[in-house]
Amino acid sequence: xxxxxxxxxxxxxxxxxxxxxxxxxxxxxxxxxxxxxxxxxxxxxxxxxxxxxxxxxxxxxxxxxxxxxxxxxxxxxxxxxxxxxxxxxxxxx
Numbered sequence: 001x002x003x004x005x006x007x008x009x010x011x012x013x014x015x016x017x018x019x020x021x022x023x024x025x026x027x028x029x030x031x032x033x034x035x036x037x038x039x040x041x042x043x044x045x046x047x048x049x050x051x052x053x054x055x056x057x058x059x060x061x062x063x064x065x066x067x068x069x070x071x072x073x074x075x076x077x078x079x080x081x082x083x084x085x086x087x088x089x090x091x092x093x
Contacts, residue, residue: 013050013053016049016063017046020063020064020067021042021046023064023067023068024042024045024046024067024068024071025038025039025042027068027071028041028042028045028071028075031072031075032075037078040078041071041074041075041078042071044074044078045067045070045071045074048070048073048074049067049070052070
């Protein structure tokens with residue numbers, strides 16, 4: 001993230017993605033139990049990581065804990081949105 005912040009955004013973020021995608025995807029799959037839902041959530045995690053790159057926190061030399069925290073928030077938000085849609089669908093019928 002230091003390289004991303006210094007202006008080497010694309011290449012540095014690509015490296016970050018390759019280094020951590022498998023762990024983020026496995027975490028999402030374990031929590032969601034669906035390959036496609038884990039893929040969607042993982043994509044959003046890295047979009048959020050890019051958007052919030054100035055807020056990144058390195059823990060013991062790694063961004064993985066921060067990314068997994070972002071993943072937790074992404075999955076929570078997706079569940080909330082799904083509940084709202086389900087509630088709206090029941091109310092519209």
